[in-house]
Amino acid sequence: MKIGVIGTGYQGLVTGTCLAENGHQVICMDRDADRVSRLNQGELPIHEPGLEELVIRNMEEERLRFTDTLDAVTDECLMIFLCVGAPVDRNGHVDTSRVLDVSSAIAGKTPAYRIIVNKTTCPPGTADRIEAIFREATPHPVDIVVNPDFMKEGSAVDDFLRPDRVVVGSEDVRIIEMFRELYRPFLRTGKPFLAMSRRDAEMVKYANNLMLAARISVMNQLADLCEALGCDIDQVREAVGADTRIGPMFLFPGLGFGGMGLPRDVATCAGLAREQGIPAGLMESILEVNRYRREKFLQTILAHFNEEVAGKHFAFWGAAFKPRTDDLRGAPALDLIAALVDRGATVRVYDPVAGPKLASRFSGGVELARKVYEALENADALVITTEWNEFRRPDYERMAALMRQRVIFDGRNLFTPAVIARAGFWYYSVGRPPAKPVTNQP
Numbered sequence: 001m002k003i004g005v006i007g008t009g010y011q012g013l014v015t016g017t018c019l020a021e022n023g024h025q026v027i028c029m030d031r032d033a034d035r036v037s038r039l040n041q042g043e044l045p046i047h048e049p050g051l052e053e054l055v056i057r058n059m060e061e062e063r064l065r066f067t068d069t070l071d072a073v074t075d076e077c078l079m080i081f082l083c084v085g086a087p088v089d090r091n092g093h094v095d096t097s098r099v100l101d102v103s104s105a106i107a108g109k110t111p112a113y114r115i116i117v118n119k120t121t122c123p124p125g126t127a128d129r130i131e132a133i134f135r136e137a138t139p140h141p142v143d144i145v146v147n148p149d150f151m152k153e154g155s156a157v158d159d160f161l162r163p164d165r166v167v168v169g170s171e172d173v174r175i176i177e178m179f180r181e182l183y184r185p186f187l188r189t190g191k192p193f194l195a196m197s198r199r200d201a202e203m204v205k206y207a208n209n210l211m212l213a214a215r216i217s218v219m220n221q222l223a224d225l226c227e228a229l230g231c232d233i234d235q236v237r238e239a240v241g242a243d244t245r246i247g248p249m250f251l252f253p254g255l256g257f258g259g260m261g262l263p264r265d266v267a268t269c270a271g272l273a274r275e276q277g278i279p280a281g282l283m284e285s286i287l288e289v290n291r292y293r294r295e296k297f298l299q300t301i302l303a304h305f306n307e308e309v310a311g312k313h314f315a316f317w318g319a320a321f322k323p324r325t326d327d328l329r330g331a332p333a334l335d336l337i338a339a340l341v342d343r344g345a346t347v348r349v350y351d352p353v354a355g356p357k358l359a360s361r362f363s364g365g366v367e368l369a370r371k372v373y374e375a376l377e378n379a380d381a382l383v384i385t386t387e388w389n390e391f392r393r394p395d396y397e398r399m400a401a402l403m404r405q406r407v408i409f410d411g412r413n414l415f416t417p418a419v420i421a422r423a424g425f426w427y428y429s430v431g432r433p434p435a436k437p438v439t440n441q442p
Contacts, residue, residue, distance in 0.1 A: 001025070001079060002024070002026075002027070002076050002077045002078060003016070003024050003025070003026045003078075003079045004026075004027050004028075004072075004073035004076070004080040004081065005019075005027070005073075005080075005081045005083055006029050006070075006073065006082050006083060007028075007030060007083035007084040007085065007120075008028050008036070008039060008045070008066065008083075009045075009083065010046055010153060010156060010327075011083040011119055011120075011151070012083030012084075012119075013028065013039075013045075013046065013048075013051065014048065014051060014156045014157060014160055015081055015083060015119060015160065016028040016064065017051060017054045017055050017058060018054070018157065018161055021054055021057075021058060021161070022186075025063055026058075026065075027065055028065070028067070029066075029068065029069065029072065029073045032068070036066045036067060036068045039055070039066040040059075040065075040066050042055065042056050042059070046325075047325055047326040047354075048156050049154065049155070049157065049324050051156070070105055070106070071109060074106055074109040074110050075109075075111060078113075078115060079114070079117060080114060080115070080117065081117045082099055082102060082103070082117065082118045082119060082120050083119050084098045084099055086098065086120050086122050087264075088268050088271075091267075091271055092268050092271020092272065093271055094122060094268055094271075096129070098120075099120050099126065099130070100130065103130045103133045104133050107137035107138045110134075110138055110142070111140070112140050113140055114142055114143075115142070115143045115175065115178075116134070116142060116144050118130060118144070119147050119148065121205045121261075121264070121265065121268075123206075123272060124199040124200075124202040124203050126202060127145075127146050127199075127202065128198070130144050131144045143170065143172060143175050145168060145170045145175060145179065145198070146170070146201035147166075147167065147168055147179070147201070148167055148202070148205040150163065150164065150165075150205070150208065153322060153324075153325040154322055154324030155324065161186060162189070162191075163186055163191060164191055165192045165194055166183045166186065166192075166193050167201050168180075168183075168193070168194070168195050168196075169196055169198035169200060169201025169202065170195070170198065171198070179195075206265045206269050206272075207269075209262050209266065210266055210283065210286075212250050212257075213257055213262045213263075213266045213286050214282075215249075215250040215251060216256065216290070217256070217286045217289040219237065219250075219251050219252065220253050220289055220290075220430075221289055222253070222431070223253035223430050223431025224296070224431070226432070227430075227431050233253050233430065233431025234413065234431070234432065236431075237252070253413065254413065254430055255293050255297060255332035255411040256289070256291075256332060257290055258322070258329070258331050258332055259327060259329055259331075260327075260330065266283055266286050266287055267287060270283035293332070297409070297411055297430075298335075298339050298340075300409060300428050301340070301381070301383065301409050301428075304381075304409075304426065304428065305380075305381075309340055309344065309345045310343060310344030310345065311344060312345045312381070313346050313347075313348070313378055313404070314340055314348075314379060315347075315348055315349075315376045315379035315381070315382045316333060316337065316348070316349040316382075316383050316385060317350055317351075317372065317375065317388070318384060318385045318386020318387070318388055318391070318412075319331060319334075319337075319349050319351040319354040319355070319357075319385070320333075320351055320353070321333075321386070322386065322387075323386055323389065325354075326351075326353040326356075326357055327354075328354055328358060331354075331385070331386075332411065333383075333385040333386065334361065336385065337349070337366060338362075341362065341364075345365070346366075346367070347367070348366075348367040348369050348374075348375045348377075349368055349369060350368075350369040350371065350372050350374065351386065351388075352388055352390070372391070373395075373398060373399070376399055378403070379403045379405075380403075380405045380407065381407040381408065381409060382399070383409045383411070384408070384410045384411055384412055384414060385411050385412070387412040391414055392415075396419075396420070396423035396425070399423075399425075400423065400424055406423075406426065406437060407425065407426045407428075408420060408427050408428070409428045410428065410429045411429075411430060413429045413430055413432070415427065415429070417429065417432055417435035418435065421436060421438050422438055423437075424437045424438075425437055
């Protein structure tokens with residue numbers, strides 16, 4: 001099948017590439033001509049494990065191409081996926097103008113029957129508005145389908161190729177069967193294909209992310225309680241996760257959730273609830289707990305230095321909001337770095353892939369380290385904000401020799417407090433009592 005994808009961000013680029021990987025002829029369109037030019041040269045605008053290899057292979061096999069011309073998509077493709085983004089403001093209002101504008105542009109150009117698939121996360125009822133645009137703008141028949149994605153940055157390729165489930169919103173049996181066949185190669189292990197109404201499918205993504213965000217915020221409040229009462233949240237978490245009614249996923253305390261999806265979708269749910277006159281206190285609290293995580297961690301850092309961080313040098317391990325990605329959107333590191341720099345501290349950051357993007361965020365007070373231990377030279381403290389695997393088993397003796405003061409603030413609970421204390425470090429983590437050095441520092 002010839003398939004078009006509008007937008008080449010995380011969602012669009014992964015969607016188009018993975019469909020091409022399964023034999024479809026895919027045209028990805030983006031209005032950014034420079035991005036399209038770089039993609040055609042095999043240069044990806046994002047870091048996503050495994051994606052570059054698939055893009056290059058499918059381009060070489062002539063199953064995948066990129067264009068900045070909408071005509072190439074509307075003229076050739078029966079099925080067109082919309083992956084253009086719908087930003088959310090602080091009040092949880094979703095701006096669907098990009099989706100609607102693209103729909104209008106396609107409707108004005110389509111020469112025949114088309115299937116328009118909205119993968120952009122939009123409020124229930126958006127598909128109806130897209131359909132109305134097509135009905136008014138073109139005499140050709142059209143089917144509007146909602147097909148939310150559940151890809152996680154850092155594992156997006158695997159999530160698309162081996163999904164937990166596929167959700168398709170359409171009231172037309174023929175369309176449902178067409179999509180069942182489209183996704184059959186990805187569901188060979190028996191994962192469910194779920195057909196439902198378009199409005200239900202639009203709501204699924206919001207509900208999914210709201211539940212995940214709620215688990216994270218609940219665990220972070222439990223971590224605060226454990227810390228105050230002298231308990232170890234890791235022991236509590238393990239016991240709670242063993243309950244089959246709860247399970248262990250998304251029960252790790254830390255600096256809260258970042259990225260685009262969870263903050264956006266929780267804010268949208270709260271906004272939609274307020275619009276409908278439904279109390280949104282729980283949803284708003286999830287966001288407030290998440291905002292508080294960074295402030296509380298910053299206060300821990302400041303308290304150790306008696307509020308005197310001016311002239312201090314802080315090493316940061318990690319900048320992206322999660323490992324295996326270079327995405328800085330909503331990253332806790334950004335807030336912490338900015339707060340310390342504003343107070344007169346200097347910062348040197350090491351992140352395996354997000355360094356170049358971080359450099360453009362700060363005009364002064366922040367340096368980039370090329371290697372993990374380079375960031376520690378003459379540091380008064382190490383702050384860990386992203387749980388990259390290479391940070392989990394460091395050389396403590398080498399760390400101690402490089403640092404001016406042996407202090408670690410671990411926002412991801414990577415280390416065992418007793419081990420760090422025996423290595424001579426002050427160690428602060430999340431939901432566990434601080435560990436004091438048991439050996440004298442030089």
